[in-house]
Amino acid sequence: MPQPKSPEARSETIWFDGDQVAWEDARVHVLSHALHYGSSIFEGIRCYKGDKGGAVFRLREHIERFFFSARVLRMDMDKLYTQEQLERACVTTIEQNGLEECYIRPLAFRGAGAMGVLPKDCPTHVSIAVWPWGAYLGADGLRNGIDVAVSSYNKFAPNTFFALAKIGGAYVMGSLAKIEAVRHGYAEGILLDTEGRVAEGTGENIFAVLDGRLITPPLGHSVLGGITRKSLMIMAKEDGIEVVEQTMSREMLYMAEELFFTGTAAEVTPIRSVDGIPVGKGGAGPITLALQDRFFAAVRGQDPRHADWLTPVSPAVVAAE
Numbered sequence: 001m002p003q004p005k006s007p008e009a010r011s012e013t014i015w016f017d018g019d020q021v022a023w024e025d026a027r028v029h030v031l032s033h034a035l036h037y038g039s040s041i042f043e044g045i046r047c048y049k050g051d052k053g054g055a056v057f058r059l060r061e062h063i064e065r066f067f068f069s070a071r072v073l074r075m076d077m078d079k080l081y082t083q084e085q086l087e088r089a090c091v092t093t094i095e096q097n098g099l100e101e102c103y104i105r106p107l108a109f110r111g112a113g114a115m116g117v118l119p120k121d122c123p124t125h126v127s128i129a130v131w132p133w134g135a136y137l138g139a140d141g142l143r144n145g146i147d148v149a150v151s152s153y154n155k156f157a158p159n160t161f162f163a164l165a166k167i168g169g170a171y172v173m174g175s176l177a178k179i180e181a182v183r184h185g186y187a188e189g190i191l192l193d194t195e196g197r198v199a200e201g202t203g204e205n206i207f208a209v210l211d212g213r214l215i216t217p218p219l220g221h222s223v224l225g226g227i228t229r230k231s232l233m234i235m236a237k238e239d240g241i242e243v244v245e246q247t248m249s250r251e252m253l254y255m256a257e258e259l260f261f262t263g264t265a266a267e268v269t270p271i272r273s274v275d276g277i278p279v280g281k282g283g284a285g286p287i288t289l290a291l292q293d294r295f296f297a298a299v300r301g302q303d304p305r306h307a308d309w310l311t312p313v314s315p316a317v318v319a320a321e
């Protein structure tokens, strides 16, 4: 069988249904329900190397959301594993692969059973892959900001599909929006919901600075409840910045003094233009950069206020065994 051409995501082992298996052996059957109907759920988590070694950022919250997504998809993952077991499996997989800084991708999907839309006798499979992943929207973008455009695709309405759960099938539309953005020379697309309100990026939440306040669309407006979003809101409040969850119209993107994306993969990425219109003075704004600093301090264990957001890993221990 040809191997996936993805050397970027290469590691030694992948945790698959309870065991560490060699990377090339983590395979699925073509009749898996998830391949035909998008019935998978996933998470994206990062582990950062700090002064005291590697640590996973907000592992508990990510695994909690993983179980929430399973519940929304009516997948019986909680009958197979506890949250603690999957948290431990994430840590073990990082350690097994000798990594201190990496991205972690838990995935659960309906496997091969009876054919047809109704998932009948489809076993639930769970995997956890890890790999080193650099700046999602480019190292330059992280420093200087990215150019984005409003997408021609709309984010699905809340009465059509679930934005708060991380369901594989939902990303079909997201990946079309991303293809469009890249095809037009942009780093990312901003999706408006079906009412024309700003929702989010294809894999990021969005924030605007307006009159010195931090604004982001509320949950329920077809956005994912981002864990980076939540963390940033907490840190902004600590810095005395007023944070409001508020409906945003498209022209507020052009009115904003600063704009940035948040996400596990995207971290805190400044946006320097939307639809060719510079954001504020163009480039990364001061509040964005200050919050980005706060974020990187927290993930690297340099913020004692948020030490409890980190779960340490010890790859050296495994390597020495």
Ligand code: PPE
Binding pocket: 043, 044, 045, 200, 201, 202, 203, 204, 205, 223, 224, 225, 226, 227, 228, 229, 262, 263, 264, 265, 266
């Ligand atoms: N919105 C969407 C649609 C989304 O996929 C993500 C994460 C976020 C917001 C931010 O959520 P959080 O990571 O909890 O702050 N997107 C993941 C997948 C990216 C990918 O290309 O794959 C991620 O960042 O891991």
